[in-house]
């Protein structure tokens with residue numbers, strides 16, 4: 001068992017992130033000393049994955065507070081707002097970002113001395129709680145797998161996408177330890193290839209058998225049999241259980257329904273946005289066309305072709321068999337069940 005993949009750390013008074021853009025060919029840590037650079041790192045995909053983005057932003061607030069307090073002991077709470085806005089604008093879909101900023105904001109209200117120790121401890125708490133939540137979800141999700149089977153996952157919802165251990169890959173890690181996983185099929189996940197670069201890397205580290213699928217191959221693979229579950233993470237879950245996740249998740253869920261394969265979404269409650277009634281209202285990130293038209297910095301598409309690069313899609317709740325959170329499992333999600341889960 002490799003619990004050692006932790007993509008975010010605070011060391012030598014600075015934030016350090018594994019550069020996920022160059023994995024697995026290179027394993028580099030990058031250092032950050034100010035909030036605007038942290039916001040840029042999130043936008044640029046140095047760090048990605050909903051919970052990891054939230055944790056990173058929380059540490060970004062620590063850096064923002066340090067700079068603001070150095071500038072003015074009396075006015076730092078006003079000065080910090082500009083950096084908080086920059087962090088909030090770094091990516092739109094993963095609600096964990098806004099959840100973490102709100103939690104750090106509440107903490108700021110309570111401080112009347114040097115903010116750094118208190119905010120650092122809050123950011124570290126957010127990080128530790130996320131790892132714990134993933135381990136709980138791992139156990140809960142694994143218990144849903146009755147017979148040994150193969151599973152399909154999409155994008156990377158692993159240790160790299162979280163504080164550590166992973167959401168969907170956390171379930172897979174726990175189920176593997178319980179002898180319930182035959183093989184993991186990982187969609188490549190164009191255009192950033194989180195599946196072939198990151199998910200496959202995480203699985204190989206732990207000797208969990210992994211086979212890559214071209215995006216779009218999953219329906220054909222399901223037809224051959226042996227796939228018990230699709231297991232994915234999420235960037236935002238609406239109040240009715242609709243699930244936003246990496247583009248391609250929706251058609252994976254449709255294919256699963258057709259073939260009698262079950263769909264599990266593993267996500268901490270920090271990914272649930274009860275202020276949004278349904279998936280229609282989830283803001284979907286539109287990224288640059290170049291990410292699709294080029295590969296490895298080289299143009300591959302025909303000159304003159306355009307590209308539509310929505311980074312996420314929304315899977316309706318009625319295609320989801322189970323949402324697994326650290327607070328419990330919601331089978332066949334509905335608005336009423338989500339309210340019950342969130343204790344509202």
Ligand code: MRU
Pocket residue numbers: 048049050051094154155156157158161162166167168194232233234235245246247311
């Ligand atoms: O664009 P990314 O790489 O940030 O997208 C990540 C995903 O879609 C993950 O599946 C999601 O954030 C869940 S991570 C535990």
